[in-house]
Each structure stands twice: as C-alpha cells, then as structure tokens.
Amino acid sequence: MTAVLEKRTARPIGRKAGVRPRAVVVGLIAVLGTFVVSVFSLGTGDFDIAPADVVTTLFGEGNPAHEFIIGELRLPRLITAIAVGAALAAGGAVFQSLVRNPLGSPDMLGVTNGASTAALTVIILGGTSTQLSIAAVLGGLGATLLIQLIAGRALHGFRFILVGIGMAAILTGISGYLLTRGVQMENARALLWLTGSLDGRDWGQAKPMLVVLAIVVPVLLLACGPGLKILEMGDDSASALGVPVPLLRNGALLSAALLVSFAAASAGPVNFVALIAPHLAKRLTRAPGPNLLPSIAVGTLLLTGADFAAQHLLQERTLPVGVVTGLVGGGYLVWLLTTERRAGRI
Template identity: 45%
Template sequence: MSPALLERPPAQVPGRTPVRVGRISGVWRPRMIAVTVIGIGLVVLAAAANIGRGDFPISLTEVLAVLAGGGDGPQQFIVLELRLPRTLTGVLVGAALGVSGALTQAVARNPLASPDILGVTAGASTAAVAVIVLGGSMGTLAGPLAQIGVPLAALLGGIVSAAIVYALAWRRGIEGYRLVLVGVGVGAVAMSITSWLLVVAEVYEAARATVWLTGSLNGRGWEHVVPVAGALVVLMPIALLLGFALGALQFGDDTARGLGLRVNVARGGLVLVAVALAAVATASAGPVAFVALVVPQICLRLVGSARPPLLASAVYGALLLVAADLVARTGLGVELPVGIVTAVIGAPYLLYLLVHRNRGVTA
C-alpha cells in the first residue's frame, strides 16, 4: 500500500454516510431514525388511547385536543389531572427500563443481561418490601413518611444490589456470563429475603407489598412523574455521551484499550447509569418485569445494528409499557397490574433466548 493511502483515510465507509459537527463525528443511519420516529408516533397514539379509556370514555381526537390545549373543563380535569400522570409515568418508566436494558446488554455483550436478571430490581424490591412490612408493623413509618420511604428504599436497594453484583463479578474486568451468573445468585438471595419478609408481615402489609411487587401504575400521580422525569433528563444525555464507548467495547477489552479507551472507567460509568435508571424506574412503578430484557433485543433487530440502540430502546420501552397498561386496564375484563402483562410477554421470550443460546453453545 502506498504512503499516500496510509496518510489519507477514505472519506466514508462504503454503505455509510459520515456526519461531522465540529469535533464530533458519526454515521448517518436513516433506518435507525425512521424506526425511532415511527416509535414516537406509536407512543403518542398508545398514550392517547390509554388516557381515553375509563369510566368516562374520551375519544382519541378529543384526548389529543386536550393535550394540545383545547377541550372543555371536565375533559381537561379528567385528562390532565386524573389520567395523564399515570400514562406519563408509564412512558418515563418504560423509557428508563429500555435504556437500562440496552446499556447492560451492550456492556456485558449478552442478551440475557438486564436489570431483572442481574438482581437490581430484586434488590430494590427487597428494600421496598422491608420498608412496607417493617414500617407498618413497627410503627416507624406512617402516612406521608411511608410514601417517601418506599421509593427511596427501592432506589438505594437497587444501587446496593448492583454494587454487590459488580464487586463479586469483577476479575480484572467484567465478563458477560460471569456477570449474569452472579446477578442471578444475588437476585435469588434478595428474593428469598423478600419471601421471608412477606411471611412474617401482617396481612395488610403483606397484601400491599405483594401488589407493589407485581409492578403497577395504579394510583400514580404527578409526584411519581417528577422523580423519573428528572432522572431521565440528567442520565439520558450521560448515557448518550458514554454510548460512544460502546462501539469500542463490542470488540473486547484488548482492542478497546488499543483504541485509547479507558475500559474500566467507561464500563463502570455505563453500568452506574444503567443501574440508576433501573432503580429509579423500580422506585416509581415497582419491579415491572422483562421490559428491560425484551425491548433492546427487539430494537436491535428493527434497526439492524450491532448493539441495542439507546434512543430506540427508550422509545419502544415506553411503547411496550403503555400498551401493556392499556391491555391490563381494559383488555381482560378486570384491571390487573401492568407487570403481569409484561411478564406474560417477556417470560416466553426469555425461554427462547435460553434455548437459542444453549443451542449455540452446543453446536
């Protein structure tokens, strides 16, 4: 190869259009943009349909008109005060879980890696159930303090559980299968503690904790919207900035170091953002199962990329959770927690992943 070719790299990769803004460069991916934009439109329609269903039905066009600033007084009260907070909580929680799952699967390079499997949601659940059960039986938490204590306990429990998993899985770095196995073990311990707490609890506290453990958007108000919205505003830009390191991490630690990436720092930052998003989502709506596991893999196939896309995972995570809430509320004749519907969707997909991975290993 001539020295001229070595000094002057090609202007673009075949089949890809480069984009450069100042010192930031990227690749124009029209398929990814199209999938994301279509997903945003579907989220708006699903949210409007979810808001319109209830004892006082409102048509889709009327809901959109109220959201745009129109509608009469009763419609504005029902949409903006009674139903919008629940749906908006579902949108934000689904987006947070989608991004969290995309980050964990990309860092671990394993489609089985998600906050559900890695014990993050189990640790958050254990801490929240401890506050519900012990607070109610010992009288240490009551009234408004209990409402504040449960989300905060879930957030801290998820972070502590993730720290334990990361510390136990660390062996001069993080390997995907070891991370998953350690996460499953820590999650099993947390679930055992949760079961013990439910056994020793009073009937009322046990019933309340059981409802929370299924993951539900029932009774969500603006006080639940604000924390997860603030977390997304802060953490989503950080995730997108750190996401540039995911491309190098896909090639392995040695190659990433050769490209000048501080592997451990980048991986630790990505895991911390993923854990924070999952913990905040769990604190807001309970441990909604399988959204973080299923959505990134669906988006990866829709977009056709090498790793789960972050923005598309956020959009389709919101879509899945809002659509599941619509089915849980109105599609089965009785209102169910949204976590039951997502579990029905996600459990078969988890089995498919396990069978598919086992065939790949034995082949």
C-alpha cells in the same frame, strides 16, 4: 491507485459511523405507536373522550371536565409508564452491552431484586410511599455495587452474570422470608408492588422519573454511548483506541442501575421490559452497540401498550402491568428460542 482504494474503503466506514436510516425508522415508528396508544389510553375509561378531544386537551384547548380527567387523573399514570419504560429500556441496553450477553438484564442480575427487597422491608415495617421509593433506589444501587465488588473487574463474561444470578437468588429468598413476617394488609400491598403496577400513580411518581431521565439519559448518550459501542469489541481494543475503559464501565453501570432503581421505585419491579426492549430494538435496527435511542422508543411503546391492555383487557378489574409484561415477555422468549433453534443457532 492507493488514493482510489482509500476512497473506496472510507465510504463504508463513514456510513457505519453516521446515522443509520433503519434505526431512525424503527425509532420513529415506535414513537408514533406510543403516541397512538397514549391518545387511546387517555381517552378510554369510565368517561370516554374522543381522540380528537384528547389531542385538543393536551394542547390546552379542552373543556374543564376533559382537562381534569386527562390532566389530573390519567396523564400522570401515562407519563409514569412512558418514563419507566424508557428508563428500563435504557438500563437494560447498557447492561446487555456491558456484559456482552443478550440475557444480561437487570431483571436477571439482581439489581431489580435489590430494589424489591429494600422496598419490601419498608412495606413490612409500615413505611410511607416516600420511604419506599428511597429504599428502592438505595436497594438497587446497593445491590449493583455489591455485585460489582464481588465480581471485581469482570463486568463482561460469566463471572459477573453468575454473581448477579446468585445475588438475585439470595435477595429473592430474603423477600420471601419478609413476606412470611408481614400481616395480611401489608402482604397484600407488598404483593401488588412486587408484581409491578401503575395503579394510582400521580405526579409525585412521574416528575422524579422525568428529572432522572433528563439527567441520566443525555449522559449515557453523549458520554457513554460511543464508548460502549467500541467497548463491545473488547477491552484491549477499546483501550488502544483511547477509551477510558474502567471509568466508562463504572459510570455506565451506575447510570443504568440508577435508571432501573428509580423505575422500580415508581412502578415496582416491572419484569421483562429491560430484557426485551433492547433485544427487540437490536433485531429491528440490525445495528451494533447498545442502540440506546431505539431501545428507549421500543421500551416506551411496550410499557404504554402493556398498561393499556392491563387497564382494559378485563372489564371487571384492572390487572397489574407486570402481569401483562410477564405474559408478553415469556411469550417473546419462547418464540425467540423456537426461531433460533429452527435456524440452527442454538
């Protein structure tokens, strides 16, 4: 009788620990959607290219004109959008898991603001694009370390969130002051960067993002992912199960901050992707834990779709991608609050 009960209780646990079919389906649909959007994005512009010719060119069998237009003019922007979307989604998923709050994204907790303030300082001082990127990365990491230092060990709960919100407010004030000190040309460049834009992106922005993703994402998936799922049950439970809580928490936090900072360095502070992609992925997969891979897939779809809309929504001009993500993100939050209120959960 005992053996029968053990078998009956072991099966559900095994299924929970294994691959979740719903998460796989969500991820595959998001990847397929990203591919479709990418093909149309590469083929649409002043010189339209048929989808079949786009695919042929990507496999190295296109004509020289198509290879130049796609490979040199349009593909770097698309790859940057995919990489930035993946980085923001992964970073947001880790932050939300660590603070155990669906609104605990780097947009809200001062990490993106740190990158923005540092980059804005370089812009006002007339620095180069390379200096701007370095400053954004250092600013994001510096803000994260400062928030962690002030909040102490409380990466979960209200202390870390309140410290992060306070830091974001301070950095926003500093950024506003810097804008008052710049000249017209510098302010125009600063405002465009602060909105979040993929205009003019080349392989110089795309390649560093790909390198960072190739290094940091496997670390999060293999070294931090299983531990983060256990950590959501509480520090005491995780410690009892052998999880090195301080090491895991600090490593995951710095890895997520690194992803978000590099994303800001490549495209500016693109808002709401780090907040919405993990939340949407969790609602679709209905799975516990940070849901890193589904979040990354949803994040790439969100940003590539937003960038395609930003380029072609208005015929006379191209919008910054941050404008589109802001509209989509704000609309999603309003819809979410409305549905949660009707369901009686808030």
